[in-house]
Amino acid sequence: MSELPEYKIERIFDAPRELVWRAWTDPALLHRWYGPNVETTIHQFNLKAGGEWHNEMQWGDTRDYSKMAFQEVIEPERIVWHHSSTDADWNIITNPMMPNWPRVLLTTVTFEESDGKTTVRLTQVPLDATEAEITCFAGAMANMDHGWGAGFTILETMFAELQA
Amino acid sequence: MEQIGYMSTAPNLDAVFSALANPTRRAILARLAKGNASVNELAAPFEMSQPAISKHLKVLERAGLIERGVDEQRRPATLKADNMAAAMDWLEQFKVFWGNSFDQLDEVLADLKRAQAQEKKDV
Numbered sequence: 001m002s003e004l005p006e007y008k009i010e011r012i013f014d015a016p017r018e019l020v021w022r023a024w025t026d027p028a029l030l031h032r033w034y035g036p037n038v039e040t041t042i043h044q045f046n047l048k049a050g051g052e053w054h055n056e057m058q059w060g061d062t063r064d065y066s067k068m069a070f071q072e073v074i075e076p077e078r079i080v081w082h083h084s085s086t087d088a089d090w091n092i093i094t095n096p097m098m099p100n101w102p103r104v105l106l107t108t109v110t111f112e113e114s115d116g117k118t119t120v121r122l123t124q125v126p127l128d129a130t131e132a133e134i135t136c137f138a139g140a141m142a143n144m145d146h147g148w149g150a151g152f153t154i155l156e157t158m159f160a161e162l163q164a
Numbered sequence: 165m166e167q168i169g170y171m172s173t174a175p176n177l178d179a180v181f182s183a184l185a186n187p188t189r190r191a192i193l194a195r196l197a198k199g200n201a202s203v204n205e206l207a208a209p210f211e212m213s214q215p216a217i218s219k220h221l222k223v224l225e226r227a228g229l230i231e232r233g234v235d236e237q238r239r240p241a242t243l244k245a246d247n248m249a250a251a252m253d254w255l256e257q258f259k260v261f262w263g264n265s266f267d268q269l270d271e272v273l274a275d276l277k278r279a280q281a282q283e284k285k286d287v
Contacts, residue, residue, distance in 0.1 A: 009262045015273040019280075023272050033272045036264030097254060100178040122262060136178045139185045140255060151184055151252050157197035158245055 005138035007105075007124040017113035020120065021076035024109070038064075048073055053081070054090050067092065068107070076111055082127060083107045100136035102126035176227070180251040183227035188212070189220050193243060196230060202238040 013020050023029045027042040034040050035057045044054040053068040065086045072080035083105040084092040095101045106127040112119045126137050183189055192206055207217040221241055224230045228247040232239045 009266075011266045013266075013270065013273055015277060019273060019276050020269075023269055023276065029272055029276070033268035034265055036260060036268065097177045097250070099176065120266075132178075136181065139178075139181050140258070142185070151190075151248055151255075154190070154193045154197045154243075155245060155248060155252060157194065158243060 004125045004129075004134065005141045007137075007141055008122070010119065010121045013118045013120060014116075015118055016116055017076050017111050017118045020111055020118040024079070024111075025075075046070070047079075052090075054086075063088070065090065071106075078111070079109045081107050083124065098136070100130075100132045101140075102129045102133040102137050104128060177247075177251045177254055179227040180229060180247050181255075183223050183229055184248075184251070186220070186223075189224055192217070192220060192224065192241075193229060193248075196241055196243040200233075200240040200242050202240050204238070206241065 023033065025047050027045040030045070031040045031042050034055070037059065039058040041056040041058070042053065043056060044052055046052055047070060049070055049072055051070045051073075053070070055066050055068065057064040057066075065088055067084050067086045067090050068081040069084075070079065070081045072078065084103055085095055087093050092103055094103055104127040105124040107122065107124050109120060109122045112121075126133055129137070184193075188210060191210070195201060195206060195209070203214055203217055203221065206221070207214050210217065221230065221232070224241075225232060229244055231242045231244055233242070
């Protein structure tokens with residue numbers, strides 16, 4: 001495959017880059033926003049190439065562990081890490097529900113300031129992935145819009161029929 | 165090869181994802197959402213042979229998205245919602261993860277800006 005599937009998100013924050021960088025790189029701030037509606041605990045955060053971020057998220061009885069291995073840290077404009085799901089001992093694991101989900105996502109975040117606002121761009125691509133992992137990730141990305149929309153429509157139809 | 169027990173505890177979601185990636189299979193599921201149907205009934209709206217439809221049904225069955233009747237000769241297919249709901253949940257989580265986190269980051273940044281403004285006032 002010549003081109004790897006890519007997940008991309010971009011957001012402009014109404015704050016200078018120095019502040020946005022702080023919110024991303026100070027664990028005391030990072031844990032407050034990383035992970036939607038979950039309790040986030042940062043067990044280790046060593047921001048330098050070769051350093052790691054060990055992250056735990058908790059919601060209900062579920063605990064979700066992940067490890068980010070920093071590859072490149074250029075203050076205040078760029079952070080690159082290898083993103084993986086792990087067990088509670090920070091060993092990389094495959095997702096039990098998604099055996100073909102890429103084990104490592106190469107994650108790149110860039111910060112750009114203009115007129116006191118900061119544009120954050122985040123991309124994720126499978127790293128050293130098997131053909132099956134690439135296909136799985138590509139499928140998820142490509143289906144993000146129409147495929148998943150269709151899935152939801154089918155579920156809705158079915159629930160509507162059940163309630164009728 | 166058949167891991168029914170495993171399937172019921174931890175659905176293989178990538179099988180669900182790849183099953184859903186095909187428009188014919190999505191159309192079959194949409195039809196089944198309205199009620200059970202036999203291969204004949206499912207093949208009718210498509211310009212496809214019965215064996216071709218049967219092949220798609222096999223993929224859907226393996227992904228745990230449908231069940232086939234065993235006793236009757238027409239083996240009607242029934243939609244199974246659980247795995248699809250689990251797959252939708254999972255994807256939704258992935259899809260909203262950064263977006264929702266970024267909403268929270270907005271709030272943290274607003275706090276930081278307020279704190280900075282306060283510091284300047286205090287000095």
